[in-house]
Amino acid sequence: xxxxxxxxxxxxxAAAETAAETVSVARKNDSGRKKHEQxxxxxxxxxxxxxxxxxxxxxxxxxxxxVSAGLILxxxxxxPIEVFREFIKGSFGTSNKFWFFLFNTAILLCISLAVTPAFxxxxxxxxxxxxxxxxxxxxxxxxxxxxxxxxxxxxxxxxLAVSLIFGMIWAVIPAVFKSxxxxxxxxxxxxxxxxxxxxxxxxxxxxxxxxxxxLQPFNYISKNGWLPFLAGKEYLIYVLIVAVxxxxxxxxxxxxxxxxxxxxxxxxxxTAKYIGINVKKVIIRTVAVSGLICGLAGFLLVExxxxxxxxxxxxFGFTAVLVSWLAQxxxxxxxxxxxxxxxxQRAAAQLAxxxxxxxxxxxILTGVILFFIIxxxxxxxxxxxxxxxxxxxx
Amino acid sequence: MLSSFAINFITASVxxxxxxxxxxxxxxxxxxxxNLNLGIPGIMYIGGICGMIGGFAYEKNCENPVPxxxxxxxxxxxxxxxALMALIYSVLTITLRANQNVTGLALxxxxxxxxxxxxxxxxxxxxxxxxFELRVCGPxxxxxxxxxxxxxxxxxxxxxxxxxxxxxxxxxxxxAFVIKKTRVGLNLRAVGESPATADAAGINITAYKYVSTIxxxxxxxxxxxxxVMDYTSASWTNNAFGDKGWLAVAIVIFxxxxxxxxxxxxxxxxxxxxxxxxxxxxxxxxxELIKMAPYVFxxxxxxxxxxxxxRENMPPASLGLSYFREER
Numbered sequence: 274x275x276x277x278x279x280x281x282x283x284x285x286x287a288a289a290e291t292a293a294e295t296v297s298v299a300r301k302n303d304s305g306r307k308k309h310e311q312x313x314x315x316x317x318x319x320x321x322x323x324x325x326x327x328x329x330x331x332x333x334x335x336x337x338x339x340v341s342a343g344l345i346l347x348x349x350x351x352x353p354i355e356v357f358r359e360f361i362k363g364s365f366g367t368s369n370k371f372w373f374f375l376f377n378t379a380i381l382l383c384i385s386l387a388v389t390p391a392f393x394x395x396x397x398x399x400x401x402x403x404x405x406x407x408x409x410x411x412x413x414x415x416x417x418x419x420x421x422x423x424x425x426x427x428x429x430x431x432x433l434a435v436s437l438i439f440g441m442i443w444a445v446i447p448a449v450f451k452s453x454x455x456x457x458x459x460x461x462x463x464x465x466x467x468x469x470x471x472x473x474x475x476x477x478x479x480x481x482x483x484x485x486x487x488l489q490p491f492n493y494i495s496k497n498g499w500l501p502f503l504a505g506k507e508y509l510i511y512v513l514i515v516a517v518x519x520x521x522x523x524x525x526x527x528x529x530x531x532x533x534x535x536x537x538x539x540x541x542x543x544t545a546k547y548i549g550i551n552v553k554k555v556i557i558r559t560v561a562v563s564g565l566i567c568g569l570a571g572f573l574l575v576e577x578x579x580x581x582x583x584x585x586x587x588x589f590g591f592t593a594v595l596v597s598w599l600a601q602x603x604x605x606x607x608x609x610x611x612x613x614x615x616x617x618q619r620a621a622a623q624l625a626x627x628x629x630x631x632x633x634x635x636x637i638l639t640g641v642i643l644f645f646i647i648x649x650x651x652x653x654x655x656x657x658x659x660x661x662x663x664x665x666x667x
Numbered sequence: 668m669l670s671s672f673a674i675n676f677i678t679a680s681v682x683x684x685x686x687x688x689x690x691x692x693x694x695x696x697x698x699x700x701x702n703l704n705l706g707i708p709g710i711m712y713i714g715g716i717c718g719m720i721g722g723f724a725y726e727k728n729c730e731n732p733v734p735x736x737x738x739x740x741x742x743x744x745x746x747x748x749x750a751l752m753a754l755i756y757s758v759l760t761i762t763l764r765a766n767q768n769v770t771g772l773a774l775x776x777x778x779x780x781x782x783x784x785x786x787x788x789x790x791x792x793x794x795x796x797x798x799f800e801l802r803v804c805g806p807x808x809x810x811x812x813x814x815x816x817x818x819x820x821x822x823x824x825x826x827x828x829x830x831x832x833x834x835x836x837x838x839x840x841x842x843a844f845v846i847k848k849t850r851v852g853l854n855l856r857a858v859g860e861s862p863a864t865a866d867a868a869g870i871n872i873t874a875y876k877y878v879s880t881i882x883x884x885x886x887x888x889x890x891x892x893x894x895v896m897d898y899t900s901a902s903w904t905n906n907a908f909g910d911k912g913w914l915a916v917a918i919v920i921f922x923x924x925x926x927x928x929x930x931x932x933x934x935x936x937x938x939x940x941x942x943x944x945x946x947x948x949x950x951x952x953x954x955e956l957i958k959m960a961p962y963v964f965x966x967x968x969x970x971x972x973x974x975x976x977x978r979e980n981m982p983p984a985s986l987g988l989s990y991f992r993e994e995r
Contacts, residue, residue, distance in 0.1 A: 317991065348788075397768050397987075399705075456973035457982060459703065459768060460920050464962045464969070467913065471959035478952035591772050598769045631787030633905070636780025643773035644755065651763035 314658045326653045333649035337642040344641065349628055356624070363623030364616050374619050376508040376577065377587075379515040380570055382611040384586070384593035386515075386522045387566035389602050390559045392594075393526065394539040400447060400462025402590025403469035404440045404564045406583070408571025410473055411439035413581040416491035416498050417480060428498035433572050440568020441561050443469065448560035452553040466590065470583045477582065490579035500576045511573050518566060523604040525562075535559055595643055614639055676938070677824050681832060682898055684937030686711070686908075688835045689890025690915025691922065691929045692842050697753075697883030698919060699846060700876045701859040701985040702760060705771025707887050708912020709778020710752045714888025715895035716782040717741070717748030719903050722804035722896070723789070734807040738830075741804060745892040746885050752778055753884025761876045764989040775912070782891075786903040800902040808896040831893040836930060838886060843926040855879055859983030862990040872990055890915070914940075917965040923972065923980045936961040 345356050364374040384401050391398035415432040423431070447465060450456040481488055492498055503509040526532040534555045538545045545552050574585050596614055600606035621635030690711055697704045704710075721744035726732050756774050759765045809829045846852040857865040858875045866872050894908055895901065918936055922928035942957045972980045 315991075348784075399768065399772075450970055450973070454970070454973040454976075456970055457986075459987065460916070460982075461966060461969055463913065464917055464966045467910065467917075467962045468959050468966070470910075471955050471962070474955035474958070475952050478955055591776070594772055595769060595776070598766070629788075631784045631905075633780040633783035633787065636776050637784055640773055640777025640780060643769070644759065644777070647759050647765040647770055647773065648763055650765055655764070 313660075315655050316658065318654060318656050321653055329649050329652050330646060333645040334642065337645035340645070341638045341641050344637065345634070348634070349624070349630055351628060359623050359627050360616070360620035363619035363621075366623070370619065372506060372508045374615055375512050377615045377618070378608075378612045379508075379512045380573060381589045381592060381596060381615055382607055383515045383518055383570040383573065384567060384589050385596040385600075385607050385611055386518055386604055387563050387570065388593050389522065389597045389604065389607070390526060390532075390535055391563040392597055393602050394535050394556065394559050396448070396451065396556060396560060397459040398444065398462050398560060398563055399459055399591070399594065400444060400465045401563075401567050401593050402586050402588075403462070403466035404443045404567035405571040405574065405586045405590055406466075406469040406473055407443040408436040408440035408568030409575040409581050409585045410469075410476060410571070411435035411437075411568065412572045412575040413476070413491065416575070419498075420492060421495050421497045425497045425499070429500065429576075432498060432576075433569070436572035436575075437565050437568040440566075440571060441564040444560045444564025444567065445557060448557045452556050473581060473583045473585070488580045488582075491575075493579060499579065508577070511577065514569075514573065518569070519604055519608065522566075526602075526604065531555075531558070592639075595639070599643070599646060613642075617642075674824060676941075678827060679941050680934050680938035681828060682937070683940050684933035684935075685828075685832045685835045686890040686894040686898065686911060687915050687918055687936055688839060688930060688933035689893060690887045690912060691918035691933060692835070692839045692926050693883040693885070693887030693890070694916060694919045695883075695922070695924050695926055695929060696842060696846075696855075696886065697880045698924060698986055699855050699859045699983055700879040701862060701983055701988065701990070702756075702876060702880050703767045703771065703987040704753070704756055704774075704880060704883065705768060705916070706752065706756050706774025706778060707771075707884075707916060708910070709775035709782075710749050710884050710887050711778075711891035711894070711912045711915070712782030712908060713752050713778045714745045714749045714891030715908065716785050716891075716903065717888075718745040718892040719895050719901070720744065720785060720789075722901060726803060732803040734803060737804040737807040741892060741896060742889075745888050749885045749888025749891075750881050752888075753881040756884070757877050757880045760989060761873060761880070764991060767987050767989070779906075782908075783905045787905050790903070800900050804896060804901045806900075808893075808901065829893075829897040831889065831897055834889075835893070838889075839926040839930050842886075846926070856983070859985060862985050866990075866992060872992075876990075887915070911940075914961060917962060920982075921961075921965045921968050923968070924982065 342353055342356075345351075346353055349356060363370065365371050384405060387404070388398050388401050412432040412435065415428065415435050419428055419431065443465060444462075447456070447458050447461040450461060451458045477488060500510050503513070526535065534545070534550050537548065537550060538552055538555050538559075542552055545555070570589075571585065575581050578585075592614060596607060596610045599610040599613075617638050618635040621630075621632050621638070624630045624634060625632045690707055693710075694704060694707050697707075718741035721741040722737060725736060725740045752774060756770055759770045760767050808831065844852075846855065854865065854870045855875055857868070857870060858872055862872050865875075891908065894911075895903060899907060914936060915933075918929055918932045921936075922932045939957060939960050942954070
């Protein structure tokens with residue numbers, strides 16, 4: 274408690290420009306340490322022009338790619354040009370590969386779009402994996418039990434409806450508890466993921482005839498309820514559906530009343546309350562939308578694979594969080610961030626095939642890129658002042 | 668006295684639970700300082716693969732590996748690897764004030780990627796067989812107390828584990844003591860509950876957050892090391908550890924951020940995990956329902972504690988939030 278006694282001897286600083294600097298100078302004196310200004314002082318920025326922010330992010334991505342290239346060089350021992358050629362081959366080498374790349378991007382994009390409204394509201398919905406799985410479960414239940422009793426188009430719509438409802442319910446449960454009792458949504462939604470995984474395993478165990486854990490494709494003879502090929506391409510319809518979702522989410526977040534309420538609640542709960550927004554209702558409604566679109570993603574995944582497994586979402590549930598964050602919750606930019614991640618994944622698969630490297634290389638690269646972007650956010654949100662010998666007017 | 672089934676069940680539960688215990692105690696220490704480190708699953712993978720690489724390099728380059736070094740080298744490498752990962756997390760979230768959820772998930776993706784990559788590539792490029800094990804390291808880690816065999820049932824239940832299982836309990840007890848009964852622990856709790864207040868009292872927020880996150884990461888990494896070296900007898904299969912890292916995060920919540928409860932919770936969750944394998948006569952679908960139980964229990968605990976709002980059982984108030992002094 275000797276620090277308190279020293280407070281009385283604080284000399285008034287000669288010309289401290291900002292309050293922050295005054296505080297830092299005074300604080301140094303308080304603790305009785307050296308009586309001079311800190312070498313590096315951090316202050317929060319009021320805001321930054323958008324193009325500057327994206328320039329910083331762009332530099333971060335370039336730096337990350339540079340480091341990644343170095344990593345690949347070290348790990349594979351191959352010529353970087355060769356490696357880069359394989360990267361391109363992975364996503365664009367053949368027509369099949371290209372459509373597969375588009376399909377994966379579409380699904381990842383769908384899930385990322387789903388979690389975005391929740392994140393904008395600062396509701397950390399880490400339960401996308403579970404919501405996608407439940408959506409898939411809904412579709413699977415319809416396909417498995419209805420089989421051929423209703424026409425194909427009707428079956429598609431029924432499955433879709435059930436998927437949406439299942440996904441929505443799975444997301445709303447944690448949201449309700451958050452609204453009422455402030456239950457930590459990060460942890461709740463996380464746990465719901467694994468309950469969903471086990472539910473899927475349970476259903477598969479019930480359906481698989483001999484405990485093999487592998488299901489026959491749904492309705493594979495009659496193809497009842499299967500999504501149609503458009504223009505002869507299997508994956509075209511998925512891309513189109515997700516394109517609709519992109520437009521919807523963009524308009525919803527930017528131009529609708531709901532979108533406005535979401536951003537206000539996200540910025541400040543109290544402000545929302547004082548304006549008259551029913552915060553509890555907004556939270557539940559927004560998370561319901563989140564779960565709904567996750568359910569759609571689950572429906573699309575089951576339709577494309579014609580079966581269900583606990584690995585249905587291919588880890589996209591978590592990756593979507595990163596994609597959404599990378600794009601700063603902007604639906605249009607998410608097209609690029611999801612494309613980038615899928616591109617890396619396809620690239621790693623190609624490298625695994627050509628150079629016998631493990632698939633997981635894409636995870637390493639994704640991690641590196643994310644670290645750089647996360648780090649760059651600091652420079653966007655805060656500014657650094659260095660100790661000056663002459664005090665200038667700012 | 669006890670049926671051999673019961674004995675096997677108990678020992679298997681403890682073995683399963685030990686990795687979870689390391690992970691949860693590490694995360695408890697981290698969360699007590701206000702850092703929600705969702706990178707723990709990734710750090711556990713890194714702890715495992717670093718130990719594996721260390722042991723592999725040592726055995727390959729040495730004619731007659733010494734068992735003691737076979738334990739120390741993987742241990743050292745595992746600690747270094749986990750500390751580095753926790754350091755990345757710390758720099759990003761504490762100094763650069765990044766969003767903790769995103770950083771943690773990125774770290775998990777990265778960590779699991781690194782683990783699987785090196786595990787898979789080493790196997791591929793060296794053409795190792797599927798059930799490759801390190802000859803000396805595995806048994807070195809599994810070495811039990813010499814008199815264990817002679818104590819019959821009791822001996823098997825209590826004394827038949829590798830040293831890391833006991834180390835886990837010791838670490839948990841020490842952690843509980845430090846957090847609850849020492850000044851350092853008090854300061855740590857203050858940092859986690861209200862960094863602004865702790866800062867005003869003169870506690871060095873940055874130092875406490877860094878040290879607790881790194882120590883927490885190292886302890887969690889030991890869990891990965893135990894799994895790889897002891898449980899799977901020093902062999903590596905990609906994704907063998909599975910989602911157990913998230914189960915450790917669940918245990919943190921379930922044990923109300925108290926390491927001593929975490930000990931029991933880890934063993935219970937370990938037991939539930941293997942219930943599905945060990946209990947005869949259960950249909951395969953019922954087994955899956957049992958595997959759901961740990962997560963459901965955790966959710967129930969989460970709901971009850973948030974409803975009752977008893978101060979001691981709540982998560983640290985500043986969990987997941989970055990601290991910036993100027994914004995107090």
